[in-house]
Amino acid sequence: MLEVKNLKKSFGNRVILDDVNLTVKDDEILCIVGPSGAGKTTLLRCITGLDTPDSGEFLMDGKPFDPQGTGASDRVIGVVFQDFNLFPNLSVMENITLAPTMVLKQPKNEAVKKAQELLAELGLSTKGNLYPWQLSGGQKQRVAIARALAMKPKILCYDEPTSALDPNLRQDVANIILSLKKGGVTQLVVTHDLDFAEEIADDLLKVNPLDQGQD
Structure with missing residues (x-):
């Protein structure tokens, strides 16, 4: 709480x-x-x-x-920004796994596995190798949600x-x-x-x- x-x-x-x-x-x-x-x-x-x-x-x-x-x-605390704030030079998978590997020090394979699970939950299983410019607004938002959840926030x-x-x-x-x-x-x-x-x-x-x- x-x-x-x-x-x-x-x-x-x-x-x-x-x-x-x-x-x-x-x-x-x-x-x-x-x-x-x-x-x-x-x-x-x-x-x-x-x-x-x-x-x-x-x-x-x-x-x-x-x-x-x-x-x-x-x-x-995790946050999904109004304009999503995805890194344009990184793929969807890289956007999601960057912070867990750098900040939480997760092994890369563990971070990728979690990212794949999150993408599946959010209906983006086939989008991991795409870049933000290749996504719709709704898809960008779901990637931003996955990225936030990958850090295991309480809120x-x-x-x-x-x-x-x-x-x-x-x-x-x-x-x-x-x-x-x-x-x-x-x-x-x-x-x-x-x-x-x-x-x-x-x-x-x-x-x-x-x-x-x-x-």
């Missing part, structure tokens, strides 16, 4: 997050919903270690951790998972997220799409812009 307590973040004199608290329960999906300017992306960036909060506490299963830390106990986070895709893929995204939940993956989703959030979420956190806030 992930707990965020009393999180605060400002940029200059603009307060973005003011004493935010949230909990993501094991095997459940929390959706953070709000309009542009509500600070939801900043909140996600703090949780995933991409931004440094001014103050606040992060707990995983009751134990403090540092989202920006490099220790094994700190590497508990998988998404930044606006439907915004970079064709609208008719919205249901596909929902199905993937719900399928991962059935497999025991705990997930946190940032989205502006309330209908999408209500379809997949066990819990909703609605955020509104502060007077001086920005996303």
Whole structure:
């Protein structure tokens, strides 16, 4: 279970997050919903270690951790970026196995085996040797999910998972997220799409812009 307590973040004199608290329960999906300017992306960036909060506490299963830390106990959050952030010069297989072999020090054959399993689960069994430019938007997103899962995170986070895709893929995204939940993956989703959030979420956190806030 992930707990965020009393999180605060400002940029200059603009307060973005003011004493935010949230909990993501094991095997459940929390959706953070709000309009542009509500600070939801900043909140996600703090949780995933991409931004440094001014103050606040992060707990995983009751134990403090540092989202920006490099220790094994700190590497508990995975993230699927809005624009996927795949390495264009690496194949799908190389994108997925790079971090496990370099960061987790997994043997290459073990990392490849896990990547093949993830690709099969996500309907991409035949795509391992392709490059990102050869994939559709939906396929890139599934590769990004596989890459995040390969690091064995305790929480998988998404930044606006439907915004970079064709609208008719919205249901596909929902199905993937719900399928991962059935497999025991705990997930946190940032989205502006309330209908999408209500379809997949066990819990909703609605955020509104502060007077001086920005996303």
